[in-house]
Amino acid sequence: MIKPSCYSCRKRFEPAELRLHYSKNYCQPCGVGLFGDDYARFPEKPSPTTRRNLAVHLAVLVLGAAAFWLWFQP
Secondary structure, eight states: OOOOBOTTTOOBOOGGGOEEETTEEEOHHHHHHHHGGGGGGSOBOOOOOHHHHHHHHHHHHHHHHHHHHHHTOO
């Protein structure tokens, strides 16, 4: 599994070590440095689940099949 990175320092972390702020991931040192005490109130980044991974793969498969079908239509 690919580890997500901090938006500020670009280092890779486990999802539980990052927090979300306006859909961007921040690690502890960067978050505290940028936002101070407010950093503790940001929600943690959720870990990807098997169900979510299967849903994404299925969506890509369906879109790929539709594109393939449209490509070869006369």
